[in-house]
Amino acid sequence: MRVLEHPDVEEIRLEAVLHALSDPMRLEVVRFLATTENGAACSEIDLAVSKSTGTHHYRVLREAGVINQVYQGTSKINSLRRADLDELFPGLLDSVVSAATRRPRR
Template structure:
């Protein structure tokens, strides 16, 4: 019995506009920042987003369809990881720059709330 397979774009199908659109949303950016920091596969439930389950599912789908993340089923869990190698090959430095900016903004927001 084979599990469900999710469709992902091939590397040559990944487009900058789609990646930038996916990264432009704060919730999706939080997913990418989290995945970048842990540098491993994680279940959707490990990333605490303050939106409904259906909205969370939508955000993951946008990231997957843009080629930003890879999603696979492991049992009943949907596991997520960054497609770092693909993105770095296509758009050198983009992911690192975006994640660094997101980390800076999160740190500034934390300091402002103290």
């Protein structure tokens, strides 16, 4: 089974999280994942970018510690690292999701 690298909780840095959240496509991923309980495959999240660009966005989110990705067959299942982010930066994720939900989608 292939395993993807994720930062440990103590390695998650605010500046990396804020950078990851600064892109509209990555915000769309976070907004979508905030509405799911069991995560979602990349193909379930409709991004208006090429597959390779989408892969880049998911990698930035994962390496910043915003999402968790695990292989399930040939799909990557994505979920928010809500507990970790809420512990490190209380209220940040809720504020970001709320703001992203209020803004018009592209």
